[in-house]
Every structure is written in C-alpha cells, then in structure tokens.
Amino acid sequence: xxxxxxxxxxILVLGxxxxxxxxxxxxxxxxxxxxxxxxxRVTQLxxxxxxxxxxxxxxxxxxxxxxxxxxxxxxMGLVCVIATxxxxxxxxxxxHSAAWFYAAGSLGVIYAGDFLVLFVFWELMAxxxxxLVWYRRGRRALAAGFRYLLVHVAGxxxxxxxxxxHHGATxxxxxxxxxxxxxxxxxxxxxxxxLLNAAVPPLHAWLxxxxxxxxxxxxxxxxxxxxKTAVYALCRGFAGWEILVPxxxxxxxxxxxxxxxxxxxxxxxxxxxxxxxxxxxxxVGMGTAMAINGACAHAFAHILYxxxxxxxxxxxxxxxxxxxFTELGGLYKKMPWTFLFTLIGGLSISAFPLFSGFVSKSxxxxxxxxxxxxxxxxxxxxASVGTFLHTGLKVPYFIWFGQNRCRPxxxxxxxxxxxxxxxxxAIASFLCIFIGIYTPYLYNMLPHQEVVADYxxxxxxxxxxxxxxxxxxxxxxxxxxxxxxPTPTISLDLDWFYRKAGRVFLRVAEGPVQCLxxxxxxLYQRLGLAGLMRAARLMxxxxxxxxxxxxxxxxxxxxxxxARVRLAQRGHLQESLALAFxxxxxxxxxxxxxx
Amino acid sequence: MKLVQIIEWLRARLRWVVKVCLAILAVxxxxxxxxxxxxxSHAHTQIERWPGFWAIFGVVGCALLIVVSKAFGKLxxxxxxxxxxx
Numbered sequence: 250x251x252x253x254x255x256x257x258x259x260i261l262v263l264g265x266x267x268x269x270x271x272x273x274x275x276x277x278x279x280x281x282x283x284x285x286x287x288x289x290r291v292t293q294l295x296x297x298x299x300x301x302x303x304x305x306x307x308x309x310x311x312x313x314x315x316x317x318x319x320x321x322x323x324x325m326g327l328v329c330v331i332a333t334x335x336x337x338x339x340x341x342x343x344x345h346s347a348a349w350f351y352a353a354g355s356l357g358v359i360y361a362g363d364f365l366v367l368f369v370f371w372e373l374m375a376x377x378x379x380x381l382v383w384y385r386r387g388r389r390a391l392a393a394g395f396r397y398l399l400v401h402v403a404g405x406x407x408x409x410x411x412x413x414x415h416h417g418a419t420x421x422x423x424x425x426x427x428x429x430x431x432x433x434x435x436x437x438x439x440x441x442x443x444l445l446n447a448a449v450p451p452l453h454a455w456l457x458x459x460x461x462x463x464x465x466x467x468x469x470x471x472x473x474x475x476x477k478t479a480v481y482a483l484c485r486g487f488a489g490w491e492i493l494v495p496x497x498x499x500x501x502x503x504x505x506x507x508x509x510x511x512x513x514x515x516x517x518x519x520x521x522x523x524x525x526x527x528x529x530x531x532x533v534g535m536g537t538a539m540a541i542n543g544a545c546a547h548a549f550a551h552i553l554y555x556x557x558x559x560x561x562x563x564x565x566x567x568x569x570x571x572x573x574f575t576e577l578g579g580l581y582k583k584m585p586w587t588f589l590f591t592l593i594g595g596l597s598i599s600a601f602p603l604f605s606g607f608v609s610k611s612x613x614x615x616x617x618x619x620x621x622x623x624x625x626x627x628x629x630x631x632a633s634v635g636t637f638l639h640t641g642l643k644v645p646y647f648i649w650f651g652q653n654r655c656r657p658x659x660x661x662x663x664x665x666x667x668x669x670x671x672x673x674x675a676i677a678s679f680l681c682i683f684i685g686i687y688t689p690y691l692y693n694m695l696p697h698q699e700v701v702a703d704y705x706x707x708x709x710x711x712x713x714x715x716x717x718x719x720x721x722x723x724x725x726x727x728x729x730x731x732x733x734x735p736t737p738t739i740s741l742d743l744d745w746f747y748r749k750a751g752r753v754f755l756r757v758a759e760g761p762v763q764c765l766x767x768x769x770x771x772l773y774q775r776l777g778l779a780g781l782m783r784a785a786r787l788m789x790x791x792x793x794x795x796x797x798x799x800x801x802x803x804x805x806x807x808x809x810x811x812a813r814v815r816l817a818q819r820g821h822l823q824e825s826l827a828l829a830f831x832x833x834x835x836x837x838x839x840x841x842x843x844x
Numbered sequence: 845m846k847l848v849q850i851i852e853w854l855r856a857r858l859r860w861v862v863k864v865c866l867a868i869l870a871v872x873x874x875x876x877x878x879x880x881x882x883x884x885s886h887a888h889t890q891i892e893r894w895p896g897f898w899a900i901f902g903v904v905g906c907a908l909l910i911v912v913s914k915a916f917g918k919l920x921x922x923x924x925x926x927x928x929x930x
Contacts (some may be wrong), residue, residue, distance in 0.1 A: 390914035585847040618888035634905040710886035713876045717898035725906030732910055738922040
C-alpha cells in the first residue's frame with residue numbers, strides 16, 4: 250500500500266463482521282456508531298487518488314475521490330445512517346450485517362478507480378443485498394431472492410465479459426468516460442451490465458419483483474443503493490451516450506403505467522424507482538454539464554425521498570402486516586405521523602415547490618428543453634404527472650383515507666411505529682424540505698460547478714408551471730377516482746418469461762425426456778444387467794477383501810472431522826451461503842490489505 | 845393526538861375545503877395569465893405561452909395515463925394474485 254488510506258467501506262465491513270459477536274446492549278450502540286463513523290469518514294475524504302495497490306501487473310485504485318464520486322459517496326453514507334436507525338430495533342444482527350456489506354459494496358463501486366475493483370464491489374452488492382430479501386422468510390421471498398441473484402449474476406457476467414474485452418483492446422483497466430459509440434462490443438457489454446442494475450427495460454423486472462418482497466427495513470437500503478450506484482457508473486462512463494435519452498424516457502413512462510395497475514404499495518413505489526431513474530438515465534444521455542448536474546442532484550434527492558416513502562410504506566407493513574391497498578384504508582386515525590412523513594415523501598418525489606424534487610428534477614427537464622429535445626422534455630413532464638398521481642395521491646389516499654378495507658386484526662394492530670422508525674422518517678422528511686428550501690446545500694456538491702450559477706429553480710414561471718400541472722393532476726385524480734379503485738390483482742411484467750415460461754418449458758420437456766429415460770432404462774435392464782452382475786460379483790470380492798479395510802479407516806477420520814464442521818452447518822442454504830460469502834469477503838480483504 | 849384532530853377538523857368541513865381548493869386553482873390560472881406576475885420569457889416553446897396550458901396538460905395527462913394504463917392492464921397484464929403460485 251502506498252499510503253494508509255481508510256476506505257469508508259472498510260469501516261462498514263469490519264463493523265458488520267464484529268456486530269454478531271457483540272452483546273445485546275453494545276450492539277445497540279454499535280448500530281448507531283458504525284454508520285455515523287463511515288459517513289464521517291466520507292465527509293473527511295480529500296480529492297485525489299488514494300488507496301493504490303499493486304496487484305499482479307496492474308495498479309488497483311480503491312479511492313478515486315472527486316466531485317462526482319463525493320456527491321454519491323456522501324448520500325450513500327447518509328442514507329446508511331438513516332436506514333440503519335430505521336431498523337435499529339430489529340434484533341437479528343444478520344440483517345444489519347447484510348445491509349452494511351451491501352452499503353460497503355456501493356461505496357466501493359463509487360470510489361473505485363478501475364474496473365477490477367469496481368467489479369469486485371459490484372458483486373459484493375448483489376450477494377449482500379439478496380439477504381435483505383431472504384430475511385423476509387417464506388417461500389415467496391426465497392424464490393424472489395433466487396431470481397434476483399440469478400438476474401444480477403447474469404448482469405455481472407456481461408460486465409465482466411466487457412471488462413475483459415476492454416482490457417484486451419486497450420490494455421488498461423482504468424474506469425474512464427467513454428465517447429458515444431466508441432469502444433465496440435466491450436463498451437456495450439459494460440453498458441448492459443450497468444443498465445441492468447439501473448433497471449432499464451427490458452432489464453428491469455428484477456426490481457419490483459425483489460423490492461416488494463424485501464424486509465420492511467431491507468427495502469429501504471435496496472431502494473437507495475443498487476440503482477443509484479448504477480446511475481453513478483453511467484455518469485462516470487457513459488455521459489452523452491445518445492441511446493440513453495430514449496431509454497430514460499421510456500423508463501420514466503413505463504414505471505408510471507405499471508404504477509396505475511399496482512395493488513401493492515411497495516411494488517408501486519418500486520415501479521416509481523424505475524420511473525425516477527429514467528429521468529437520471531435520460532440526463533446522463535443528454536450529457537451536457539447541466540444535465541449531468543441534474544442527474545446527480547436528482548439521484549441525491551431521490552435516495553432521500555424514495556427511502557422516506559419506503560420507510561412510510563414499510564412502517565405500514567411492519568405494523569399491520571399488510572401492504573396491499575385492497576387490505577388497507579382509513580388508517581389516518583391509527584398512523585397519523587406515518588401519513589404525514591409519507592406525504593412529505595410524496596410531495597418531494599412529485600417536485601412540489603419547497604420540496605427536494607423541485608430543485609433537482611427540473612434541472613434535467615430544463616436541460617432537455619435547452620438542448621431542443623422537446624419530445625423528451627414533454628414526455629418527462631407527463632411522467633411527472635403520473636408521479637404525483639400515484640405517489641403523491643394514490644398511495645396516501647388509499648392507505649390513510651378512502652374506504653376502510655382493513656380486516657379487524659389489521660385495524661387492531663395498526664399504530665404509529667416505534668420511536669426509532671419515526672425518528673428516521675423525521676430526519677429524511679427534514680432533509681427533503683431542507684434541500685428544497687436551501688438549494689446551496691445540494692448545489693454546492695454538484696460535479697459541474699461552472700454551470701450551477703446559471704440555473705435558478707425558483708422563477709415565477711417555473712413555480713406557476715409546476716403548481717398548475719400538479720394541482721390539475723389532483724383534479725383529474727378526484728374526477729377519475731372510481732377508475733383508480735384498487736383491485737386484488739398482480740400485473741405481469743417481463744419476469745413472466747423466467748417465472749412462467751420456464752415452467753411451461755419444463756412441462757413440455759418432461760414428456761419426451763421421461764419417455765427416453767424409460768426406454769434407456771428398459772434397454773439397460775435387458776442387455777447390460779446380466780453381464781454387469783457377473784462383473785460385479787468379481788469386483789465385490791476384491792472390494793470386500795482389499796478396499797474396505799482402507800476405506801473404513803479413512804471414513805472414521807472423515808466422520809470425526811465432519812461432526813465438527815456440522816456444528817457450523819445447520820442445513821439452511823441461506824446461512825451456508827452467508828457463511829461462504831463472509832469468509833470469501835474476509836479472505837479477499839485480508840489478501841488485499843496484507844499484499 | 846393533535847395531528848388526527850387537524851385531519852378530522854378538515855374532514856368535517858370537506859365541502860368548504862373543496863371550495864377553497866377550487867378557488868386557489870382559479871387564482872393560480874388567472875395569475876399565470878398576467879404577464880406582470882409570471883414572466884413567460886422563461887417558456888421554452890410557443891404553446892406554453894397560452895394561458896392555462898400547463899393546467900390543461902395536467903388534467904388531460906392525468907386522464908390519459910389512467911385510461912391508457914387501464915386499457916393496457918386489461919390486455920391480459922392484470923391477473924389474479926395467485927397467478928404464479930399455481
């Protein structure tokens with residue numbers, strides 16, 4: 250190591266490894282201290298290249314600190330503090346450890362200066378985050394987790410293939426910005442890996458599938474980290490790639506359309522992640538200084554208000570055990586504070602004046618209008634209409650007002666959540682409003698400071714435009730309320746292909762394969778068996794006299810060793826995987842830091 | 845619980861609340877049409893200079909999204925909740 254540089258991710262990793270061994274009371278303090286320490290470390294980083302490490306013939310860079318990585322690192326560190334506080338009362342330390350490993354992966358990607366380091370942390374994110382789904386327990390979460398992992402491993406492979414090709418072509422592993430259309434197949438494969446994590450259709454179905462099945466606090470981490478880390482990677486590597494503009498606009502509208510149909514509030518929010526990330530992807534595609542600023546600002550604001558929305562709906566799920574509109578309603582009497590916080594999240598995502606979305610989203614739309622991309626800009630405005638329609642109106646209305654559809658036991662259980670959940674939501678709410686009112690806080694962190702002074706969100710025209718669009722959306726909402734009544738349905742998405750078509754394929758295959766198997770079996774019995782029996786008899790005699798003696802001795806030794814290993818191995822697949830990943834992570838870190 | 849009381853106070857006067865909201869909407873549309881208040885030089889395209897353009901955009905956009913999405917859902921996208929469970 251060239252210098253002693255403490256990576257903020259290392260704080261979270263070490264914290265996560267120690268956490269399960271701490272006594273109950275110390276654990277409570279640890280849960281507050283470690284994320285704060287990691288966040289503090291992020292704020293102390295100085296611009297430059299740190300944490301360089303000679304590895305084989307390459308120099309790996311763990312700490313590229315500049316304005317672009319700092320704004321993302323800052324918000325990831327901050328949301329880790331808030332989301333850990335939100336789940337502070339959860340006793341299962343494995344959940345917290347998984348979340349911290351996940352956040353560490355995210356920070357690792359953001360500060361990575363080369364593709365190899367990026368890839369290692371990219372995979373750490375995928376393997377750590379899946380536990381936030383599995384800890385929900387039950388068949389559905391288990392299956393959703395496996396699907397999530399499968400999709401992310403496929404995306405990771407595309408990324409790895411791209412990295413290898415890129416290295417072959419350029420001889421360099423450095424993660425630098427690529428020019429639109431340059432880089433050949435390698436660049437496209439890397440782009441596909443990034444787009445999968447950003448949930449760009451048709452590579453998006455994993456997101457609503459997994460995020461709706463995650464634990465009530467795990468989904469807060471999920472909503473913040475994976476997609477926004479991908480937005481960072483796109484900003485860094487693919488700014489100005491024209492194809493991202495249409496893809497982003499399609500994303501923004503796709504999420505909105507599915508949100509109309511959705512009955513589960515957390516799935517609705519998950520579709521709105523796709524929609525909101527669409528703005529950022531479109532901004533990256535425009536690639537101008539203002540558009541990149543807009544993408545970064547929107548990612549920053551988005552992490553806070555989407556985290557807040559997931560916290561609000563997570564609180565409803567945690568307290569009542571329900572997240573479907575058809576099983577909720579009229580809860581304002583029972584959970585008024587959760588309502589208020591969720592409403593603040595809804596107003597922020599809808600970009601109401603004085604809330605965070607207003608000062609971030611508009612920068613992307615304005616960059617679109619200024620670049621004369623009128624179609625894209627108007628369609629993004631239409632997506633804003635949909636955003637307010639669902640997140641600002643549908644979610645609060647059908648959970649806290651509307652017809653009371655709660656079963657008696659749901660109604661009985663409903664109440665405002667424990668203090669720590671309320672505190673986390675209050676902090677996020679405060680930040681959403683603070684960003685909207687005091688713009689320099691966010692704007693001073695933006696990567697292109699030279700254009701910040703050119704943009705003023707609070708002009709009379711912009712306020713009037715936004716208020717008219719949003720308030721008249723509300724008029725439309727109340728006029729068409731009947732049409733929006735939730736129905737107990739799910740909506741098919743592209744995950745159908747690997748959920749349902751796979752099963753159909755299996756059933757079709759079963760016929761011929763079974764037939765062939767039976768036929769081979771019969772043939773074998775008739776022809777092979779007689780000869781085999783004779784040979785077997787001879788072998789048997791040899792086996793009994795010579796081999797048994799040796800094997801028995803070996804077996805006794807292995808049996809004794811196995812009994813010892815079995816203590817750590819209780820047959821739960823997830824636990825075994827967790828153990829294996831944890832050991833791999835420890836070995837990797839040891840290897841890197843001792844090298 | 846103060847917050848609940850505020851919400852119930854507003855709910856008890858729902859008609860009145862709706863009237864105030866409609867009045868606010870009308871005022872906003874009128875203000876938007878006054879050049880001295882809302883400087884339309886910030887508009888990006890000609891059509892935005894029409895008075896109340898963004899209000900119409902909001903209502904029509906909202907209705908369009910709901911109707912189109914529902915029609916899309918009826919194409920076989922919306923299924924029973926146990927569709928994947930079998």
